[in-house]
Amino acid sequence: MSQLRQAVEEYLQLRRSLGFQLCGPGRLLHSFAAFAERENATHLTADLALRWAQQPAAAKPATWAVRLQTVRRFALWLSASEGRTEVPPAGLLRGRYERTRPYIYSDAEIVNLVRAAGQLPSPAGLKGRTLATIFGLLAVTGMRISEALALDREDVDLQEGILRIRRSKFGKSRLVAVHESTRTALADYADARDRVVPRPASAGFFLSERGNRVTVWACRYNFAKVSRQVGLRAATKNCRHGHGPRLHDMRHRFAACTLLNWYRAEIDVEREIPKLATYLGHVHINETYWYLEAVPELLELVSRRLESRKETTP
Numbered sequence: 001m002s003q004l005r006q007a008v009e010e011y012l013q014l015r016r017s018l019g020f021q022l023c024g025p026g027r028l029l030h031s032f033a034a035f036a037e038r039e040n041a042t043h044l045t046a047d048l049a050l051r052w053a054q055q056p057a058a059a060k061p062a063t064w065a066v067r068l069q070t071v072r073r074f075a076l077w078l079s080a081s082e083g084r085t086e087v088p089p090a091g092l093l094r095g096r097y098e099r100t101r102p103y104i105y106s107d108a109e110i111v112n113l114v115r116a117a118g119q120l121p122s123p124a125g126l127k128g129r130t131l132a133t134i135f136g137l138l139a140v141t142g143m144r145i146s147e148a149l150a151l152d153r154e155d156v157d158l159q160e161g162i163l164r165i166r167r168s169k170f171g172k173s174r175l176v177a178v179h180e181s182t183r184t185a186l187a188d189y190a191d192a193r194d195r196v197v198p199r200p201a202s203a204g205f206f207l208s209e210r211g212n213r214v215t216v217w218a219c220r221y222n223f224a225k226v227s228r229q230v231g232l233r234a235a236t237k238n239c240r241h242g243h244g245p246r247l248h249d250m251r252h253r254f255a256a257c258t259l260l261n262w263y264r265a266e267i268d269v270e271r272e273i274p275k276l277a278t279y280l281g282h283v284h285i286n287e288t289y290w291y292l293e294a295v296p297e298l299l300e301l302v303s304r305r306l307e308s309r310k311e312t313t314p
Contacts (some may be wrong), residue, residue: 004044005033007078028070043084044075046092053093061095068093102252102294103245109232110139110253116226126196126209131222133189134206134214138247140182142254142280145247149214151205158187165281174281223247255280255288256295263301 001009008029012022035052036044053068072088079085105113118132134148147165155164161183163176178186190205197211204213224241227233233244258276262269277288292298 002033002037004036004041005030007082008033008074011074011077025070025073028067029074032071032074043082044071044078044086046086046088049075049086049088050092061093063095065093065095100246102256102291103249104256104295105139105245105249105253109230110136110250112230113223113226113232114139116229117222120222120226122209124196124209126193126207127222129189129192130206130208130214131219131226133185134219135223135247135250136185137178137182138250139253141176141178142251142258143176144251144281145216145219147281149204149206149216149219152203153190153205154203156186156190156205158183158190172281172283174278176279220247251280252291252294255291256298259291259298260295260301263298263305 012026012029015022032049032052035055036048039048041048049068049071053064053071055067068088072090075085075087079087114132114136117135118128120128120131122128134145137143137148138145141163143163143165150166151163155166157163161178161180163178165172165174165176193207196209197207200207200211202211202213206214208214208218221241224233224244227244228235228242233242236242255276259269259273262272273288274285277285280288282288292302
């Protein structure tokens with residue numbers, strides 16, 4: 001193990017002991033360490049960091065900037081113990097992150113996706129039921145896919161219809177109440193799951209037929225597969241996912257549709273939006289307000305309401 005790779009491991013271990021998960025940064029720093037080893041680099045330099053950060057060549061400038069910033073934070077820590085370390089200057093690569101405009105699924109598209117997922121074949125027939133239930137849950141709750149897959153059996157109260165999110169983004173926890181129809185669907189799935197996997201290898205609520213927790217990769221792969229089947233993605237070669245509406249857009253749909261319904265019902269959105277932010281597990285309420293400008297119909301409704309307020313203001 002090279003000295004740089006060892007330093008990366010020590011850095012990640014230290015920060016994780018302080019409560020940081022560092023999934024993305026961890027992958028990036030391991031990639032940087034591998035790059036440094038290929039370059040036979042004995043210490044971290046600004047040039048080394050810059051050359052690594054500007055990969056792949058086709059990536060957006062914002063991606064390069066994030067990569068360099070990740071290494072820069074590591075370099076600041078490493079420079080305290082390794083005098084040869086060069087800390088890349090701040091702002092060396094500039095790029096503004098732009099969030100992808102959300103795709104708002106129609107009710108019919110959600111129905112088609114869930115139905116197609118339910119028909120995915122497997123030896124015991126559990127695969128389709130599992131994925132259909134997961135996709136349906138994401139659509140009606142706006143949960144992150146990682147949150148749904150992290151649910152253990154004890155986190156799902158099938159009597160009260162309450163989900164306990166314990167391993168959320170940024171370490172936040174919350175309770176998610178679900179509709180009676182969702183509670184019934186989860187209970188039906190649990191019965192089918194227990195018949196197929198009476199002795200599971202995992203405490204997870206959503207299981208594969210081997211009794212293991214369903215993975216994010218499996219969900220995204222099969223979501224892309226059924227998306228092509230229902231016409232939301234073009235056909236691809238070599239088992240590639242292709243481009244089109246994403247699984248995460250289920251979350252966007254839930255948030256946008258909730259706000260749309262509030263505006264159409266002339267509800268005081270400014271008063272209610274903190275509730276939606278809490279339900280979704282947003283760290284900052286600005287993340288929830290983002291939908292007001294990201295969805296054209298919402299932006300139009302906001303503009304109309306502001307105009308009406310101006311007209312009624314003496």
